[in-house]
Amino acid sequence: xxxxxxxxxxxxxxxxxxxxxxxxxxxxxxxxxxxxxxxxxxxxxxxxxxxxxxxxxxxxxxxxxxxxxxxxxxxxxxxxxxxxxxxxxxxxxxxxxxxxxxxxxxxxxxxxxxxxxxxxxxxxxxxxxxxxxxxxxxxxxxxxxxxxxxxxxxxxxxxxxxxxxxxxxxxxxxxxxxxxxxxxxxxxxxxxxxxxxxxxxxxxxxxxxxxxxxxxxxxxxxxxxxxxxxxxxxxxxxxxxxxxxxxxxxxxxxxxxxxxxxxxxxxxxxxxxxxxxxxxxxxxxxxxxxxxxxxxxxxxxxxxxxxxxxxxxxxxxxxxxxxxxxxxxxxxxxxxxxxxxxxxxxxxxxxxxxxxxxxxxxxxxxxxxxxxxxxxxxxxxxxxxxxxxxxxxxxxxxxxxxxxxxxxxxxxxxxxxxxxxxxxxxxxxxxxxxxxxxxxxxxxxxxxxxxxxxxxxxxxxxxxxxxxxxxxx
Ligand SMILES: Cc1cc2nc3c(=O)[nH]c(=O)nc-3n(C[C@H](O)[C@H](O)[C@H](O)COP(=O)(O)OP(=O)(O)OC[C@H]3O[C@@H](n4cnc5c(N)ncnc54)[C@H](O)[C@@H]3O)c2cc1C
Numbered sequence: 001x002x003x004x005x006x007x008x009x010x011x012x013x014x015x016x017x018x019x020x021x022x023x024x025x026x027x028x029x030x031x032x033x034x035x036x037x038x039x040x041x042x043x044x045x046x047x048x049x050x051x052x053x054x055x056x057x058x059x060x061x062x063x064x065x066x067x068x069x070x071x072x073x074x075x076x077x078x079x080x081x082x083x084x085x086x087x088x089x090x091x092x093x094x095x096x097x098x099x100x101x102x103x104x105x106x107x108x109x110x111x112x113x114x115x116x117x118x119x120x121x122x123x124x125x126x127x128x129x130x131x132x133x134x135x136x137x138x139x140x141x142x143x144x145x146x147x148x149x150x151x152x153x154x155x156x157x158x159x160x161x162x163x164x165x166x167x168x169x170x171x172x173x174x175x176x177x178x179x180x181x182x183x184x185x186x187x188x189x190x191x192x193x194x195x196x197x198x199x200x201x202x203x204x205x206x207x208x209x210x211x212x213x214x215x216x217x218x219x220x221x222x223x224x225x226x227x228x229x230x231x232x233x234x235x236x237x238x239x240x241x242x243x244x245x246x247x248x249x250x251x252x253x254x255x256x257x258x259x260x261x262x263x264x265x266x267x268x269x270x271x272x273x274x275x276x277x278x279x280x281x282x283x284x285x286x287x288x289x290x291x292x293x294x295x296x297x298x299x300x301x302x303x304x305x306x307x308x309x310x311x312x313x314x315x316x317x318x319x320x321x322x323x324x325x326x327x328x329x330x331x332x333x334x335x336x337x338x339x340x341x342x343x344x345x346x347x348x349x350x351x352x353x354x355x356x357x358x359x360x361x362x363x364x365x366x367x368x369x370x371x372x373x374x375x376x377x378x379x380x381x382x383x384x385x386x387x388x389x390x391x392x393x394x395x396x397x398x399x400x401x402x403x404x405x406x407x408x409x410x411x412x413x414x415x416x417x418x419x420x421x422x423x424x425x426x427x428x429x430x431x432x433x434x435x436x437x438x439x440x441x442x443x444x445x446x447x448x449x450x451x452x453x454x455x456x457x458x459x460x461x462x463x464x465x466x467x468x469x470x471x472x473x
Pocket of ligand 1: 423
């Protein structure tokens with residue numbers, strides 16, 4: 001195949017790369033998207049197993065995620081609410097199981113007071129942080145020097161309160177132990193959702209899902225890009241100069257003015273750059289690493305927990321399965337549970353045989369929801385850590401001290417090379433919303449550079465109606 005000539009080549013057909021391509025196309029630019037996998041969507045991925053719809057990757061949307069909401073509105077995609085009725089279940093450190101109503105974990109009053117103190121302090125500092133530039137906070141250097149684990153203990157001496165609060169960001173979001181990332185990184189995570197209170201409120205952050213699944217968003221955008229999306233084309237080599245780039249896929253080569261590298265930062269070094277990237281990028285990229293979480297699905301003939309007045313929302317900071325939710329897909333009569341096993345516990349699970357792993361995880365679900373959880377009709381666990389084109393889950397974060405030191409460089413372009421992914425976002429960091437924001441923002445920066453116009457930092461997508469003619473051309 002003769003090399004293609006385009007204004008912009010995009011590497012990666014996840015939500016960020018596809019959003020960038022879509023916006024560029026709306027602005028009248030020619031694009032080609034080269035995707036390594038045989039599908040679009042990246043860390044959003046759906047499969048149907050024995051009739052059950054399983055969202056293996058990203059799935060939830062929260063009310064603050066306005067970039068993603070505006071995209072799905074444009075695409076005509078609707079959402080449905082997660083099942084939330086009934087009591088939640090909490091398993092304490094001593095193994096006591098309690099079904100409870102309301103927002104507070106059923107722990108002693110003293111621990112509740114300490115948790116509220118931690119939440120208030122996290123909310124207070126989060127309100128001072130601009131998620132786009134957390135390294136500009138006056139205390140950024142100091143907050144990036146201390147691990148989240150130790151920082152929590154400078155505010156409260158209640159171990160149980162610190163573990164409960166730590167869980168929301170460590171196991172629950174960054175999927176790394178709380179001693180491996182900084183307080184500043186944790187505060188970026190909460191600032192990305194508007195406040196720490198938003199982040200810990202499962203009814204907010206895990207509010208709704210897509211009818212047609214989250215991967216369906218990428219599939220719908222890719223459909224609008226038509227033949228300009230090339231699957232099975234990992235880009236392993238990129239020639240570049242100030243004049244432009246040549247990206248080499250498996251069977252497609254693209255010459256372009258600019259390139260968007262829309263892959264997670266831990267994969268930047270899979271590409272061989274000619275000439276090499278500058279020192280700053282070489283070093284920065286080594287400090288962004290993926291967390292690890294297993295997302296496990298168990299499908300039952302009925303959502304039996306509902307009969308017992310339970311929502312299936314379950315938490316246990318010391319449990320193997322640290323969080324569980326009702327994940328029954330829109331319109332299905334079966335009942336689906338989703339559970340999460342993070343960092344060190346995920347490592348331990350992958351040391352077991354498949355049968356032993358399944359038994360341990362189902363036992364973990366049964367500890368919350370009873371014996372009926374032991375016998376699902378479908379059992380599936382995601383293993384993004386083994387996926388060559390992701391290598392972990394959910395996303396990347398910096399090691400201790402990395403955000404303050406390297407963050408300011410993470411969004412700089414290197415000549416014609418631009419980086420875009422949810423991992424680099426402020427608002428919507430680590431979420432599909434952040435991927436869409438970054439895609440749109442990167443497109444706007446490129447449009448300004450190519451057209452010689454001013455970059456509008458408030459840009460939030462090309463007006464779909466005005467641009468319709470170019471998109472469908
Ligand atoms: C298990 C799991 C659960 C999650 N849950 C949620 C959730 O509920 N809500 C939410 O908002 N977010 C969730 N996320 C996060 C969300 O899925 C990601 O933030 C989002 O997909 C990131 O989009 P992206 O385009 O930046 O990167 P990706 O989705 O990773 O896309 C990058 C693409 O680049 C491709 N690629 C990589 N290297 C190359 C190469 N060299 N050449 C060509 N192509 C390449 C990859 O194949 C991939 O398709 C979850 C993620 C996981 C893994």
